[in-house]
Amino acid sequence: MRSLYITSIQTFSGKTAICLGIGRQMQADGFKVGYFKPLGAVHTRVKADLYCDADAVFAKQVLNLSEPPHVLAPICLTPELIQEQLANSGRDLTTVIVEAYNTLSQDKDIVLIEGGGSLREGYVANLSTDKVAKMLGAPILAVVKHEGDVQAMDDMLYAQSRLGNQLIGVMINNVPAESLDFMREVAAPALERRRIPVFGILPEEPRLLATSIGEIADAAEGQFLCHADKRDMLVENLSVGAMGVEAARAVLSHIPSKAVITGGDRTDMIAVALDTSARLLILTGNLMPKPEMLRRAADMGVPVVLTPYDTLHAVERIERFFGKGRLAHREKLARFKALMADTFDFKRLYQRIGLQV
DSSP states (O other): OEEEEEEESSSSSSHHHHHHHHHHHHHHTTOOEEEEOSEEOSEEEEETTEEEEHHHHHHHHHTTOOSOHHHHSOEEOOHHHHHHHHTTOSOOHHHHHHHHHHHHTTTOSEEEEEOOSSTTTTGGGTOOHHHHHHHTTOOEEEEEEOSSHHHHHHHHHHHHHHHGGGEEEEEEEEEOHHHHHHIIIIIHHHHHHTTOOEEEEEEOOGGGGOEEHHHHHHHTTOEEEEOGGGTTOEEOEEEEOOSOHHHHHHHHTTOOSEEEEEETTOHHHHHHHHHTTOSEEEEETTOOOOHHHHHHHHHHTOOEEEOSSOHHHHHHHHHTTTTOOOSOSHHHHHHHHHHHHHHBOHHHHHHHHTOOO
């Protein structure tokens, strides 16, 4: 049985999608694939008294795994667990991880181990990336999100410095068109000379940065007034309706796939947003819209979310997530898998970790 630990240097790097994209391709190539996330940070309730990492729940569905989510992600960093660990009164988490890993790795050809959102994660529970990977005997693939040519190079060299021989290579994600030549012709050869294999360079694609309506509603702590069933629909642009009506009409008519934030009492702005094909309306200040406007939105299939925050604070909360939309989404994952098939060197990865096709 083989294993591969996939981690990222910074948050919102596309690590989960890369992990699942690799897993789906391995399954297509005939391997029995397992998924394991030793330390979960984004927890969701799966039973009345049981929490699990949200990525593990999604991975179970995408990879069609038989193990329950609490085995796939045995440790979830809830506030209670953090307090226990800091007080030295908690469980021996290494034992929990090893036992769960040994259980799910039975009859598998390969187990993909998803690490934390950055190399800083895990220390509060004494479960840093290098420690867990070494404990499970797994080589490490580091995901780097491109936010600048120098930044990307620094991040990859930093990963090598931190992880040493445990690092078997990197994958560079979200590279804009103007940086592709540099990353392919300059950066990648330079990294290879420094014994950092580059398994893939994925181009930026705006659709993959889209944010789901549900994520936006959660960020704004809002409630759906209609079409809560469209939580999974994606939005690519965020616009604030805080201008004059004619100016707003001119601007919004040229912005595709948008969510519009405005006050619930701005009937004129709500009308403009609907006229210009908004995909989502976020109404601020707990101000209910006029009934006829809500009916119109419902008839047009446009979700309406009411948030208690004023427009400024609603925008601040949403922008923490917007443009950093999680790739654990079926529509985005399908597109991401196709991109990986075109740009990721699976043959080289298989050779490096000892998988025989």
